[in-house]
Amino acid sequence: MTKEQFVVTAAQMRDIETRIFTAGMPVAALMEKVGGLIFQRLQTIISPDKCVGILAGPGHNGGDALVVARELYFHGYKVWIYQPFSKLKELTSQHFQYIQSLEIPCYQEINELPNCDFLIDGLFGFGLEREITDFIAAAINHFNQRNQPIISIDIPSGLHTDTGEVLGTAIQASYTFCLGLWKQGLLQEQALPYVGKTELIDFHIPLTDIHAVLDNVPQIKRITKITALSTLPLPRPLITHKYKQGHLLLICGSRRYAGGAILTGLGARASGVGMLSIAVPESLKMLLVSHLPEALIIGCPETEKGAIANLPLVGCVSDSVTHLIDLNSFTTIACGPGLTTDNISIIPEIIECECPLILDADALNILAQLGTIPLLKSRKSGTVITPHTGEFKRLFPHIDYTNRVKAVQTAAHESGAVVLLKGARTAISHPQGGVWINPESTPALARGGSGDVLTGLLGGLLAQIPPPELTMEDVVASATWWHSQAGILAAQARTELGVDAFTLTQYLLSVLKG
Ligand SMILES: NC(=O)C1=CN([C@@H]2O[C@H](COP(=O)(O)OP(=O)(O)OC[C@H]3O[C@@H](n4cnc5c(N)ncnc54)[C@H](O)[C@@H]3O)[C@@H](O)[C@H]2O)[C@H](O)CC1
């Protein structure tokens, strides 16, 4: 793993830094090093003719900010300090004393503050322990009102380091320079309006210290291009044939949502899966054939309303169908897009299948009606469920959803499934607790049908039975990355309004072309 992948809580960061200090690294030296690295990065953003306001807190976040202030000053920038705290940590106090000796203007009242071009937020870092109130809350709200870009050191002051919750109020940063290792709160969806453009400032934490603290707990990891492309595209041997490249069965679509079946099929097509079968209500069969001529389209008996009435399974008596389905002849089954909840009887049958199973959309809504846990826990092979927020709440109404990382871990543990909780920061958890977070997406994907494409793409990848060293959640994480990168590419080419789900399918392969 690269440093960019690790995600830590405040407590884990504290433990890692304690190991560094115990090994002999002076705290002052580390602060000096970190302040210098932040300053170097700032030089590429802020030209020396600019005025910079430094917001200095009482702890080491403030200490970092004061080191930055001093370096900006010595390099010709106009600098002022806002430092309203009476009790400072020792090291921070020393830096503040030196700043004052240089006669850099220091203020304690926000109404005295001059104008400036940029603000550096060094009020609180991962040491924030409680809600921000009183004059500090007023100050943060004041700085958010000014029109200067704010660059937060480590984490926007006021955000909970682990959950990303706003503790009272929080700085709305244009940039967040996260120090050393990614803090979990920065990857939580509720932090998004506050973090701005995030980047990691590496201050060379030894990997041994990281592993010493993180190896014995479920890993929270960021999905990066390196991790995704280490999986994708799945290896395709020179000598192969269609049956060796997996056989995916999609069970989807209804007269009401015919498009869902097409979009899911197009997502599967992009995965490179060798064989694709799609079970839809009989009346959709020719429509699907026209869109996906390479797929084997299975027309199923349908209800009055045009939903799949039953699956023509091998062994069942049904003379009106041309093709019987043997659920155990597929290497993966994906079910749900456009299914409707008109007929709940097919889900218990599908859950019996022995191959990996993906349940999405209405399959999840039916599962919520039938009761999630007992049904999924009894399955022999891997299961992936891919709820959006609403489906998640219906499936797991008892789980507190504020901390999405914890929520998805709990759901995975309870259900025994890999849980992919879709959103602006999709989180994926394995039943044993490991979590992948997708750190980059686009609001362009917030459209009907996007999820159908992901289900097909994911099903097609899992059906190709990735090499044994690839865990199911690794494949799910890579599919998530692939899907969001296609959305980003499409939005760049066509604006965020131009990424309808069909267009999204047309950009999937461009992602792998790099
Ligand atoms: N630990 C290190 O050597 C390094 C830390 N880095 C930087 O330091 C911060 C973490 O520093 P720490 O002193 O632990 O905490 P903070 O600076 O975040 O501030 C905590 C400080 O504030 C007080 N406090 C907490 N909550 C509130 C509140 N709601 N209202 C008022 N005051 C509050 C608390 O009592 C503490 O005194 C880290 O983020 C980095 O920026 C270095 O970068 C690397 C080395």
Ligand SMILES: [K+]
């Ligand atoms: K900060």
